[in-house]
Amino acid sequence: MLPEAVVAELRRIVGRESVIDSANDLRIFERDGSIEGAVPDAVVLASTTEQVARVMKVAAKYRIPVVPRGAGTGLSGGAVTIRGGIALQVTRMRRILEIDPVAQTALVEPGVVNQELSLVAAQHGLFYAPDPSSQKACTIGGNAAENSGGPHCLYYGVTTNHVLGMEVVLADGSVHWVGGDVPDRVGLDLCGVLVGSEGTLCAITKIKVRLLSIPPSVATLLAAFPNIETASQAVSAVIGHGIVPAALEMMDSVTVGAVEAHYHAGYPTDAGAVLLVEVDGIAESTRELMAAIGKILAENHGYGLREAQTPAERDLLWQGRKGAIGALGRIKPNYYLHDGVVPRSRLPQVLSAVGEIGEHYKLPVANVFHAGDGNLHPNILFDMRDHEVLHQVESAGEEMLRAVVELGGALSGEHGIGLEKSAFMPWIYSEDDLDAMHRVKDVFDPAGMLNPGKIFPDPSRKAVHLAGRTGLAVEAKWW
Amino acid sequence: MVVNNPHELRGKAVSSRGPLNKAPSIEKPASAEQLAKTLHDAATQKLAVIPVGGGRARGMGDPASRADVELHTTRLDRVIEHSQADMVVSVEAGITLEALQAELAKAGQFLPLDPFNSPGHTIGGLLASGWTGPLRMRFGSPRDFLIGIRVALPDGRLATGGGRVVKNVSGYDMMKLHYGALGALGVIVAASFKVFPRPMHDVTVTSDGGWEDTSRALATPVAPSALELFSDGRVLARYTGSPDAIKRVVGELGWKTADGAVWEEHSRHAHPTWARIGAPREKLRVLLDGLSDWWASPGAGVAHWAAPADASAVRAVRQKAEASGGSLVMLDAPDDFMRDVGAWGTPPETIAIMRNLKRAFDPDAVLNPGRFVV
Numbered sequence: 001m002l003p004e005a006v007v008a009e010l011r012r013i014v015g016r017e018s019v020i021d022s023a024n025d026l027r028i029f030e031r032d033g034s035i036e037g038a039v040p041d042a043v044v045l046a047s048t049t050e051q052v053a054r055v056m057k058v059a060a061k062y063r064i065p066v067v068p069r070g071a072g073t074g075l076s077g078g079a080v081t082i083r084g085g086i087a088l089q090v091t092r093m094r095r096i097l098e099i100d101p102v103a104q105t106a107l108v109e110p111g112v113v114n115q116e117l118s119l120v121a122a123q124h125g126l127f128y129a130p131d132p133s134s135q136k137a138c139t140i141g142g143n144a145a146e147n148s149g150g151p152h153c154l155y156y157g158v159t160t161n162h163v164l165g166m167e168v169v170l171a172d173g174s175v176h177w178v179g180g181d182v183p184d185r186v187g188l189d190l191c192g193v194l195v196g197s198e199g200t201l202c203a204i205t206k207i208k209v210r211l212l213s214i215p216p217s218v219a220t221l222l223a224a225f226p227n228i229e230t231a232s233q234a235v236s237a238v239i240g241h242g243i244v245p246a247a248l249e250m251m252d253s254v255t256v257g258a259v260e261a262h263y264h265a266g267y268p269t270d271a272g273a274v275l276l277v278e279v280d281g282i283a284e285s286t287r288e289l290m291a292a293i294g295k296i297l298a299e300n301h302g303y304g305l306r307e308a309q310t311p312a313e314r315d316l317l318w319q320g321r322k323g324a325i326g327a328l329g330r331i332k333p334n335y336y337l338h339d340g341v342v343p344r345s346r347l348p349q350v351l352s353a354v355g356e357i358g359e360h361y362k363l364p365v366a367n368v369f370h371a372g373d374g375n376l377h378p379n380i381l382f383d384m385r386d387h388e389v390l391h392q393v394e395s396a397g398e399e400m401l402r403a404v405v406e407l408g409g410a411l412s413g414e415h416g417i418g419l420e421k422s423a424f425m426p427w428i429y430s431e432d433d434l435d436a437m438h439r440v441k442d443v444f445d446p447a448g449m450l451n452p453g454k455i456f457p458d459p460s461r462k463a464v465h466l467a468g469r470t471g472l473a474v475e476a477k478w479w
Numbered sequence: 480m481v482v483n484n485p486h487e488l489r490g491k492a493v494s495s496r497g498p499l500n501k502a503p504s505i506e507k508p509a510s511a512e513q514l515a516k517t518l519h520d521a522a523t524q525k526l527a528v529i530p531v532g533g534g535r536a537r538g539m540g541d542p543a544s545r546a547d548v549e550l551h552t553t554r555l556d557r558v559i560e561h562s563q564a565d566m567v568v569s570v571e572a573g574i575t576l577e578a579l580q581a582e583l584a585k586a587g588q589f590l591p592l593d594p595f596n597s598p599g600h601t602i603g604g605l606l607a608s609g610w611t612g613p614l615r616m617r618f619g620s621p622r623d624f625l626i627g628i629r630v631a632l633p634d635g636r637l638a639t640g641g642g643r644v645v646k647n648v649s650g651y652d653m654m655k656l657h658y659g660a661l662g663a664l665g666v667i668v669a670a671s672f673k674v675f676p677r678p679m680h681d682v683t684v685t686s687d688g689g690w691e692d693t694s695r696a697l698a699t700p701v702a703p704s705a706l707e708l709f710s711d712g713r714v715l716a717r718y719t720g721s722p723d724a725i726k727r728v729v730g731e732l733g734w735k736t737a738d739g740a741v742w743e744e745h746s747r748h749a750h751p752t753w754a755r756i757g758a759p760r761e762k763l764r765v766l767l768d769g770l771s772d773w774w775a776s777p778g779a780g781v782a783h784w785a786a787p788a789d790a791s792a793v794r795a796v797r798q799k800a801e802a803s804g805g806s807l808v809m810l811d812a813p814d815d816f817m818r819d820v821g822a823w824g825t826p827p828e829t830i831a832i833m834r835n836l837k838r839a840f841d842p843d844a845v846l847n848p849g850r851f852v853v
Contacts, residue, residue, distance in 0.1 A: 102761055103759060147652070157619075157623060158646060160655075161619065176832070177828065182757050182804050182805045183779055185757070186806050186808060187823075187829070187830065187833050188659075188664075188836060188853070189622070189656070189658060190832060191655075192656075193652060196651070197652075236564055239676075240564060242587065242678070242679060244676070281701065281724060282700045282701055282727070284723035285701065285723060288721045288724070341644040341647060342644065343562055343565035343643060343644060344566075374565070374646075408643060410642045410649045412647070412648050413646040413647060414646060416648050421649075425649070428642065428649060432639075433638050433640065435636065435638070436630075436636070437650050437653065440651050440836070443835045443839050444832070455651075
């Protein structure tokens with residue numbers, strides 16, 4: 001609970017109705033898309049940059065933690081107020097301020113929903129490339145804070161490659177523009193540093209993004225494989241041939257079963273794994289690339305190759321992929337999702353480790369992920385109402401991440417470190433590495449009031465440091 | 480290493496810029512750890528350190544206010560690991576771009592980076608200076624494909640950011656902090672990159688049609704990977720990728736085919752007094768109107784200008800560039816000229832934050848003092 005005087009000050013800034021502090025209402029803001037929750041002391045619904053700045057000043061004055069929050073779809077606990085304080089909700093800032101079809105840019109407020117931006121930009125023949133599976137709900141502000149990815153980031157790159165500039169509010173309430181739409185700006189790349197900083201360095205109040213021309217032709221192919229190993233080898237073979245598709249996604253048999261039961265998209269339920277491959281461009285190039293890809297997949301044990309013949313068929317295939325995690329609810333009501341990344345050639349090894357870990361803990365695991373990037377998404381399926389199982393789930397998740405790191409990978413490809421993985425940061429970074437990151441934190445937020453308890457390991461939250469299953473030493477000193 | 484090169488010699492002369500009592504000592508450490516120790520020793524004595532790679536961008540920035548130690552990375556020239564299947568390479572900072580490309584070529588891969596004033600750039604120098612070339616239009620700058628970095632700091636620590644995977648949000652993006660920072664926060668000792676497959680097909684066409692023809696090339700259904708316009712109206716367009724698609728586009732343009740070797744020749748471009756202009760794409764033409772001796776990447780919004788020895792002319796162009804939201808940065812010039820016009824122009828609005836970052840990493844301001852904006 002915040003002191004009444006503070007609540008009154010906040011109400012003077014945003015209006016009476018826009019500060020939520022009743023215990024019941026606050027519970028709505030307890031979680032994001034991850035497992036662990038914590039109730040904020042107050043939720044402030046800001047509508048303008050000026051309000052965000054004034055709220056930040058009040059928080060600084062009373063030393064109250066602030067956690068900027070978009071749609072709350074994040075998967076790493078980034079929006080969870082683990083140390084209490086203010087959840088600074090920006091979803092009322094939802095205007096698309098400008099679309100410049102000549103410069104191919106858009107200026108948006110942080111609460112604009114990812115998919116909405118692409119829908120509006122489509123009127124100009126343009127789209128916004130990063131497409132997280134939660135794009136129907138997640139916000140551009142949240143995407144920028146987390147440096148989110150998505151299936152099409154294989155070819156197009158992740159959020160940081162598409163954010164040109166931002167208006168940000170720092171912990172002291174000062175407002176700044178960082179970056180811009182002109183190349184080779186003078187000075188340090190503050191925009192690049194702030195994208196992906198998970199709300200620990202600033203609140204984002206405007207974002208200028210790059211838009212791309214909608215490709216005239218798109219081809220989408222579904223292929224079945226006997227197992228995950230052969231599908232992984234096929235992925236490496238495609239890219240090894242010098243082809244970088246727009247998207248290259250894999251689903252295992254558990255996922256395919258759930259997706260097919262739910263969407264009836266024509267996914268082959270007898271397959272050990274399926275690949276969804278998409279190429280775009282002009283018709284000449286998509287035809288040529290798809291023919292080459294089809295040949296490579298067939299040579300690598302792919303079967304039942306099926307190219308979407310109509311846009312509706314393509315949409316249905318993607319609906320299955322992007323809705324896969326929801327469909328897994330048919331198996332168990334809850335999931336715990338990690339997003340470690342490994343060098344692509346290590347996919348078969350890491351997936352077999354993931355399978356073993358699931359079996360060890362007797363937990364069903366469904367894999368649906370960005371295979372082209374080596375970005376795993378093992379979903380550990382469970383029922384939250386069973387209190388005993390939660391600890392097992394977390395241990396299994398930790399072991400999976402450990403396997404990722406032992407194979408030369410990273411903790412997160414697109415979901416962020418947040419609360420969930422902060423304890424594991426010393427697995428991949430030395431004390432000196434983390435010290436350098438801390439210097440950046442101290443410059444932007446010297447009092448440590450912005451999203452405290454995230455990214456950096458918190459000594460009070462220890463990792464179990466389980467022994468790995470791959471028999472390999474952690475390649476921490478990889479230089 | 481190219482030694483008989485006028486720019487190289489000039490580069491050596493640059494190190495004696497500023498009010499020096501004696502020539503700086505030259506250190507060439509053989510490992511990252513040694514480099515970090517040398518840097519730390521110098522910092523402890525508050526000696527000014529000028530990091531040097533291939534020396535190709537030595538002229539960039541304001542004349543250093545002090546230069547006691549030249550810290551060369553040239554002995555750190557190993558490929559640490561090239562994982563062909565993962566299309567990822569890790570190298571030490573002192574390797575030249577050419578040596579790295581030769582290694583990648585063995586696997587049919589490449590780094591899409593073709594900076595001017597080539598050959599001889601080191602990877603560390605390219606990352607610190609932020610220099611790019613025509614391929615930026617399609618592939619972006621190293622900002623977009625640098626996936627890991629290791630930096631020696633003045634306190635002797637070696638700090639790593641990122642990793643060896645192509646997609647990574649584990650911790651802050653330390654690559655962005657050091658890219659283009661001209662060594663002001665630390666000395667880059669190693670880097671990892673996402674690399675690219677050699678295109679299936681690579682065709683260059685040329686015309687003399689000036690701005691109108693660049694607009695035509697930019698409007699083709701497949702964008703060129705590189706598009707360069709010269710002040711004499713010559714246009715070079717490079718199309719890479721699917722043979723069928725390129726055939727169609729090149730057919731529609733109807734320009735003459737040029738030898739691909741023209742790009743290597745183009746990358747040698749440099750000038751004793753030259754500037755880089757960055758501007759919104761649609762404003763580049765107006766900015767360059769009336770100037771001579773320039774070449775531009777209209778698709779990226781970047782131009783390079785062999786500027787006349789006339790400070791007021793440079794200032795006038797800079798003023799126009801800044802008014803359009805862009806910048807004019809001097810890449811090299813005689814010291815007096817550089818002091819007169821200034822290397823960087825108007826400091827950014829966020830300069831105070833940048834200074835705080837500088838202090839956090841280099842509290843005694845020993846790295847390239849006076850040369851960068853912080």
